[in-house]
Amino acid sequence: MTRVVIATHNQGKVAELRRILAExxxxxxxxxxxxxxxxxxxxxxxxxxxxxxxxAARHTGLPALADDSGISAAALGGAPGIHSARYAGTxxxxxxxxxxxxxxxxxxxxxxxxSCAAALVVPPAAGTARPDGPASAGEWSEHVEYGEWHxxxxxxxxxxxxxxxxxxxxxxxxxxxxxxxxxDEKNAVSHRSRAFRAIxxxxxxxxx
Numbered sequence: 001m002t003r004v005v006i007a008t009h010n011q012g013k014v015a016e017l018r019r020i021l022a023e024x025x026x027x028x029x030x031x032x033x034x035x036x037x038x039x040x041x042x043x044x045x046x047x048x049x050x051x052x053x054x055x056a057a058r059h060t061g062l063p064a065l066a067d068d069s070g071i072s073a074a075a076l077g078g079a080p081g082i083h084s085a086r087y088a089g090t091x092x093x094x095x096x097x098x099x100x101x102x103x104x105x106x107x108x109x110x111x112x113x114x115s116c117a118a119a120l121v122v123p124p125a126a127g128t129a130r131p132d133g134p135a136s137a138g139e140w141s142e143h144v145e146y147g148e149w150h151x152x153x154x155x156x157x158x159x160x161x162x163x164x165x166x167x168x169x170x171x172x173x174x175x176x177x178x179x180x181x182x183x184d185e186k187n188a189v190s191h192r193s194r195a196f197r198a199i200x201x202x203x204x205x206x207x208x
Contacts, residue, residue, distance in 0.1 A: 001027060001028065001029040001207070002027060002028050002029065002063075002206045002207040002208075003028075003029045003031055003062055003063075004028050004029070004030055004031070004062060004063045004064070004065055004203060004206065005030075005031050005032075005033050005056050005057070005060050005062045005063070005064045005065070006018075006030050006031065006032060006033055006056075006064075006065050006066070007033050007052040007053050007055065007056035007057075007064045007065065007066035008033060008052070008066065008067075009032075009033065009034075009037065010163070011032070012162075012163040013067075013163070013192075014030070014032050016183070016187070016192065017030060017065070017067075017192075017196060018030050019183060019184075019187055020187050020192070020193050020196045020197065021196060021200055021203060024196075024197055024200035024201075024203075024204065025200045025203040025204040025207070026204065026207070027204070027207030027208070028203055028204065028206060028207050030065070031062075033056050033059075033060070033064075035055070035056060035059035035060065036055070036059070037052075037055075038051050038052060038054075038055035039051075040052065040068070042068075042082070043082070044082065044117070045068040045069065045070065045082055045115055045116065045117035045146075046068070046117040046119065046144045046146075047068075048068035048082060048117075049066045049067050049068040049117040049118060049119035049144060050066075050119045050121065050142060050144065051066075052064075052066035052068070052119070053065060053066035053119040053120065053121035053142075054121050054142075056121075057121045057122070057123050057140075058123070061123060062123075063120065063121065063122040063123070063203075063206055064120070064121050064122075065118065065119070065120055065196075065199075065203065066118075066119050066121075067116050067117060067118045067119065067192060067195060067196070068082065068116070068117050068119075069084070069114060069115060069116035069117070069191060069192060069195075070082055070083070070084030070085065070114070070115060071084050071100070071112055071113070071114050071115075071153075071164075071165045071169065072112060072113055072114075072115060073100070073103075073104060073107075073110070073111075073112045073153055074109050074111045074112065075104060075107040075108075075109045075110065075111075076103055076104070079103075080096070080100065081115075084096065084164070084165070085164075087099050087100065093163060093164055093165075096164075096165065097157065097165060097167065097168055100153065100165065100168065101153075101155070101156070101168065104153055110152050110153045110154075110155075111150070111151075111152055111153075112150075112151060112152065112153045112169065113148050113149060113150040113151070113191075114148065114149040114151075114165075114169065114190070114191040114192075115146070115147070115148050115191055116146065116147045116148075116190075116191040116192045116194070116195040116196075117144055117145070117146055117195060118144065118145050118146075118147070118192075118195035118196045118198070118199045119142065119143070119144045119199075120141075120142070120143045120144075120199055120202050120203060121140065121141070121142050122140065122141040122142075122206065123140060124139060124140060143199060143202050144199075145195050145196075145198035145199040146194075146195055146198075147190070147191040147192065147193065147194025147195035147196075147197075147198065148191050148194070149171060149189065149190050149191035149194070150171075150172045151169050151170050151171040151172045151174070151178075152169070152170045152172070153168055153169060153170075154167075154168045154169070154170055154177060156168070157177075157179070158170075158176075158177040158179065158180060159176070159177045159178070159179030159180035159181075160179060161178075161179045161180065161181060161182070161183070161186075162178055162179045162181070162186060165178075166178035166179040166186075167179040171189065178190075
């Protein structure tokens, strides 16, 4: 099995990514990251995902997967966006949800979307296989894919599954919140699923 580190300390996200990639990247063992967290000071989801993946790859010497994701509300000009995880300043999911609901109180437009950038960073010593051919000798290989999931911000929490903003997000065309979906239902349509399914061929190529 080829080992790939998941560059996050969020165990809910680790479990979610393992489910998403179980069928799409056979031969790859996803391991949790226990190293230091880098400063996420990028100006986009892609930049922050690459910051995390590069840090984990350097720390472990293994190929590293990372993502940066967040929710954007149309009425707030796209906020919280890349600041979603730290929106309330505490990195606490409930605090972040409370602030989002307060900011949207009375808003006529509650449309929103989740965004995810998934990044794979492969150190030269870890292998150079890629779906589009081998990387040059000594080259760090980097690849980023994106996914979006559109819907509406509810006025109150509904459901207990998932994590982050799931309890207040109702997917477009649906009748339940993201936190009312089963793991399989969410992984079939979510922003993170779309991004990681797109990057899965690059992960699978590491196992030959």
